[in-house]
Amino acid sequence: MSASQFAETHEVFNQVPSLDGANLYRLDTPLQAWVKHYGGSFAEAQLQAYGALAGGPLMAAGFLANENKPVFKTHDRYGHRVDLVEFHPAYHELMRTAIAHGIPSSPWQDPREGAHVARAAMNYLHNQAEAGNACPLTMTFASVASLRLQPDLAEVWLPKVLSREYDPRNLPINEKTGATIGMAMTEKQGGTDVRANTTRATPVGVGGPGQAYELVGHKWFCSAPMCDAFLTLANTDKGLSCFLLPRHRPDGTRNQFYVQRLKNKLGNWANASSEVEYRGALAWMVGEEGRGVATIIEMVALTRFDCMIGSSSLMRQALTQATHHCAHRKVGGRVLAEQPLMQNVLADLALESEAALALTLRLGRALDRQHDEQEDKFMRLMTAVGKYWICKRAPTMIAEASECLGGAGYVEETIMPRLYREAPVNSIWEGSGNVQCLDVLRALSKEPGVLEALFHELGDGSGDRYLQAHIQQLKNDFADTADIQYRARQLTEDVAVAMQAKLLLEAGNSTVSDAFIASRIAGRGRVYGTLPRGTDVEALLARSTPLV
Known part of the structure; x- marks a missing residue:
């Protein structure tokens, strides 16, 4: 009796067929019903198209982005401090697709009845493929409400924030075709209690809303550190205030924004979360001084x-x-x-x-x-x-x-x-x-x-x-x-x-x-x-x- 006859030990059966390529919108009857119920039916074709993407190529990209976590590079090969986070191409595919379909921008660009409902449904589909990059997508979307409180800054930043072009290059804002916005609020000693923050902001000139300040301090959570700018909190003589801190200064040089390390998290692996320091980082006040939380x-x-x-x-x-x-x-x-x-x-x-x-x-x-x-x-x-x-x-x-x-x-x-x-x-x-x-x-x-x-x-x-x-x-x-x-x-x-x-x-x-x-x-x-x-x-x- 030959041993080769035992090479096949069993037949594979009673296995579940693959869901790869399923249209996540088409198979979701409740989602279709609630989108219609709350006035988002105008986006039906968009949602059908995105459902196919989410269940197909984006789902595959989600697995790859999680299997290949972001890597933090402190210096370039010449010894210069660069503070760059490198992502797998799958992460960029996810970001590019979401931005091209207006997940951070559509309700602001076309504020019709049902616009936020349709955008929420699109985001709902995207997150099923990969939720990690929801962080920069969400913060970019949400930053519009705060930036509009400071019209002079909004004039510069909102055209790039609302762009449907994803531009991951590490360049000054005037050279970018699109921008993403992050957030850095909490510190080691306070966490959610942001009124315990110790970061200080000193005016470069006259000070006040829309004016430039230099920030010195730290943030215990900054996500995602490769965004083009961050809404952050720091104390002035009038109390905790809100600032927009870009990665680059107006002259094109890097800002004094230093990533200390990436967080090793339970989940959310495709996204980079970090600890950062401001060592005289240039930032512009958003809104009323001393009213940063508001x-x-x-x-x-x-x-x-x-x-x-x-x-x-x-x-x-x-x-x-x-x-x-x-x-x-x-x-x-x-x-x-x-x-x-x-x-x-x-x-x-x-x-x-x-x-x-x-x-x-x-x-x-x-x-x-x-x-x-x-x-x-x-x-x-x-x-x-x-x-x-x-x-x-x-x-x-x-x-x-x-x-x-x-x-x-x-x-x-x-x-x-x-x-x-x-x-x-x-x-x-x-x-x-x-x-x-x-x-x-x-x-x-x-x-x-x-x-x-x-x-x-x-x-x-x-x-x-x-x-x-x-x-x-x-x-x-x-x-x-x-x-x-x-x-x-x-x-x-x-x-x-x-x-x-x-x-x-x-x-x-x-x-x-x-x-x-x-x-x-x-x-x-x-x-x-x-x-x-x-x-x-x-x-x-x-x-x-x-x-x-």
Whole structure:
């Protein structure tokens, strides 16, 4: 008997077909429905096209960008200090594609009804392919709100910031065809408490808004350090102020901006985050002196919104992977997606994903209707609520989705470990959970009409008795101000769930809204897969399962 006859030990079968090349927009019925619901239908063709890119070449680029992390080069071969971060070509492909399709710029260039909704949907698709470069894309998008507060600087920078040309060259702004903007706020001793910052700013001349200063100090987190300029905070004699600090001085020489090292992070591997020092770095004041937090918060509000988009998109991609796997994998001779307990889990994950998307795109509509008093108050409160709740739900939801793949979901050949590593950053970035909950209380206590705007939006619970009772309990809880900080997380969660339920009811799909309310408000489930009896799990899965 020849040993060669044993070379083939087994037949490979019961494997899941590849999702490579799937159009992420076309297979996402909830996304299509909510984009239409909130006025983004004009972008249907763009979203179809980007869905194909995100599920095809960008997905492949995402894997490559994570397998080849950024490399920090302190000096060139001649010994000159250069402070450059080198990225894999796949990272540049991701950036180039996103910028060409207007992810950082489209709502500012064409501010029509639904523009922010459409842009959020585009970003939602992009993040499913790779979330790491969402950081520079988001900060570039969000910087517009702060830069517009200083028209003389905006005149120079906004044409490059809003350009659809990606120009990664390390050159002065006047030589660039496009620019990206980063942010550097936190320091070692303060973190989120930016009022503890020690970086000092000294005027070069007269000082004041739009004038040049030299900055001396450090930033514990600067992301991404290869951006063309950074919005940053430093103290003047009048207090903490906001500045725009470019990588190059007007004469073309490098600014006194030094990268100390790159952060070795849990996830977000394709993106470079760094520690930096300012050694007399030239920067220009943005907004009123001593009002730096108020100035930069214009940018922070939008980056928090993008944290919601980021977490929602990670959840959706995890759901896509889980439902696709279970639709093809057999256990005990039966397809997993046909087995009752797995149906319960998958349907529950689908509810979580759609509720996150609904709240996120509702915030997009509020952005589209800025300067409407009700919408502005809604945006002020619900950005903090949504940022807290959706970003908190993402890691647990993704972990459950990974478990649906069994051991296959735990290996790096799938995207699941990357999604799981990526999820916590959105909860931490731009203010962690406690910061968001305290911001909810701040908005309710210090900004007139915000609480009234909340309950105006929630209404009477759209006739659902469980939601009506939940809203009434919320009113009682907010009326009781004793130990309210201690209860801030519970209050924020209750607001988030109430708003998600209201939005799902309002959209008119009773299968989705009934299941959400039964499980999140009337139910007692503590883990996914505890939907109550009578839930139409097959209809929920048909709505969310990829047709691949």
